Amino acid sequence: MSQLLWWRDAVIYQVYPRSFADADGDGMGDLRGIASRLDHLVELGVDALWMSPFYRSPQHDAGYDVADYRDVDPLFGTLADFDALVAAAKQRGLRVIVDLVPNHTSTEHEWFKEALADGPGSPARDRYHFYKGLGSDGELPPNGWQSVFGGSAWTRVPDGEWYLHLFDTSQPDLNWDLPEVRAMFEDVLRFWLDRGVDGFRVDVAHGLIKESGLPDWTAAQVPITSPGAEHRTPPMWDQDGVHEVYRSWRRILDSYPGDRMMVGEAWVAPAERLARYVRPDEMNQAFNFDYLMAPWTAANQREAIESSLAGVAPVGAICTWVLSNHDVVRHASRLGYEPGYSTQGGIGEGDPQPDEALGLRRARAATLLMLSLPGSAYLYQGEELGLPEHTTLPDAARQDPTWFRSNHEVRGRDGCRVPIPWEADAPGYGFGPSGKAWLPQPSDWARFAADRERGVPGSTMSMYTEALRLRRTHGLGRGTVAWNDATDTLDFRNGPVRVIVNFGQVPAPLPPGEVLLASGNLAADGSLPPDTTAWLRA
Incomplete structure (x- = not known):
């Protein structure tokens, strides 16, 4: 495979449209806002931007409930705004990746509305997973599957049938065994490729195909899917049939000029299983969540790096490294706890708070470690500012469906989705002209503003x-x-650069040589302080 393919070492910047920049002052980020801030990405030096969903949607799950895959939601602008944004990005040498949500639609999608109207046994219902319930009157769900967002994965409709939704009730899962479903998404791919996008981030890439017959499964949903308590792969995740879908998509991507690509959100372990998604005729990349979740110790970090590299080597793929995104606690806060402390459910008022200084020191060290590794890397908007999680977001302001479906037991993901600060002294830190923000910003974020x-x-x-x-x-x-x-450090060479990360409690000596970059100040004697990374000329 050619080593000239751009995505093999690309650094890609994730834009969460509702929280990046607001052009019209309604408190919600939009496409024109993104276009107005593209020079920030150029200055930073990234290769591409990936935008989370901006499609027409009732926004029950921040746009991951898509009502129309071929249109822009008025919250974010118009198709003309999208075309202008792509053109502006290309003029600056930036590639554009868009989100694709194929596991489920919105309940507002015309297909689902047809399914409800046409009733049991209709072809429209075949596009989803509609089943009769259990019990004497079908009053019980068809099986024990649970939603990732909490509660049952089944909702009953007035005619008595139940539909499957592995996420929110507003997100019914599609039936990917149906050729009509496959054909629709192939058309969607072509629609956006024809508008100039360079690739797709595929949401829930491991979830499209369900095990035949939907056998019962009562074990808890876990972040990374691997054979669990029942010693078998969960019947809703990582089924072999997904690979046929991605092979067909890859053929479409390869039929377009310019090395178009796709990256999978596949929460799959072990690394050898994840590697199946990035075989030469399937996806180009898959996010490395095993690495993202690895505890901050020398042994855990090295094991995650080695297993990731070894996992993709047999298929000739690259590793895709990531530390933060719109679904996890920002690593500047996550690393502010001691290794082993779980922030999986989010952080909020009344929860143990992270050590901010420690978290930022470790986050900077982790970032230099990640960016020194071979392959592609993803950055999440605001992390380049050292932005922490909003860890005291008022519960009354929360909008994540996880918060509501868990009966207010799981804080959810709103804390990492707060609009980012651009200008320290402007209303709303320059997020938009009105000072409004769809989630409240912390009162002390001026110190993280880009202009500072x-x-x-x-x-x-x-x-x-x-x-x-x-x-x-x-x-x-x-x-x-x-x-x-x-021992207490990671120490490796990558070409002409030697990378040393100190995980210990005391400063570590550095070998002689030029220090190209360090994540923090070196000690007075030139040694490397704890939780610090240095790049040296090898």
């Missing part, structure tokens, strides 16, 4: 910018990892 960090030596934004420059200059994304023996 731009060009400032030692700022997190300056560290990211320099790391991306060095990464590109030294070809780290196309290199290899050669380990040196170490």
Whole structure:
């Protein structure tokens, strides 16, 4: 496979449209807002942006409940705004990746409305998973499957049948055994490829195909799917049939010029199982959640890196590294707890709070470690500012369906989705002209604003910018990892750069040589402080 393919070492910046930039002042980010801030991405030095959903949607799950896959929701603008954004990005040398949500539609999608209207046994119902219930009058769900967002994965409709939704009740799962479903999404791919997109991030990529007959499963849903308590693969995840879908999509992508790509959100383990998604005729990348969730210790980090690299090697794929996204606690806060503490359900008022200084120090060290690894890397908007989670977001402001479906027991993902700060002294930190924001911003975020960090030596934004420059200059994304023996540190070479990360409690000596970049100040004697990463000229 050619080593010239752009995505093999790309750094891709995730834009969460509702929280990136608001052009019209309604408190909701939009496509024109994104276009107005593209120069920030150019200055940072990324290769592409990936936008979370902006499609027409009732927004019950922040746009991951799609009512029309071929249109822009008025909240975010118009198709003309989308075309203008793509053109503006291309003029700046940025590629554009859009989100695709194939596991489920919205209940407002015309197909689901037809399914309800046409009734049991109709072809429209075959597009989804409608079943009769159990019990004397069908009053019980067809099986014990649970929603990822909490509660049963089944909802009953007035005529007595039940439909499957692995997420919110507003997100009915599609029946991918039906050729009509497959044909519809192939048309959707072509619609956006024809508008110039460079690729797709595929939501719930491991969930499209369900085991035949939908056998019962009562074990809890877990973040990374691997054979669990019942010693078999959960019947709703990682079924072999998904690979036929992605092979057909890959043929479509390859029929377009310009090395179009797709990256899978596949919460799958072990690494060898994840590698099946990135075989040469399937996806180009798959997010590495095993790495994202690895505890902050030298042993855990090395094991995650080694197993990830070994897992994809047999299929000739690259690793795809990520530390934060719109579904997990930001790593500047997640790493502010001691290893082993779970932030999976989110952080809110009354919860144990992270050590902010420790979290940022470790987050900067983790970022330099990630950006030194071969393959592709994803950044989540605001992490280049050192932005933490909003860990005291008022519960009354929460909008994540997880919060409601869990009976207010799971905080959810709103804390990482708060609109980001651009200008320290502007209303709403410059998010939009009105100062409004769809989620409340913390009162102390001026210190993280982009205009306070731009060009400032030692700022997190300056560290990211320099790391991306060095990464590109030294070809780290196309290199290899050669380990040196170490105990409380990670120590390896990637081409002309030596990377050392100190996980210990005391400063670690550095070998002689030029320090190209460090995630924090070195000690007075030149040693590497705890929770700090250094790049040296090898």
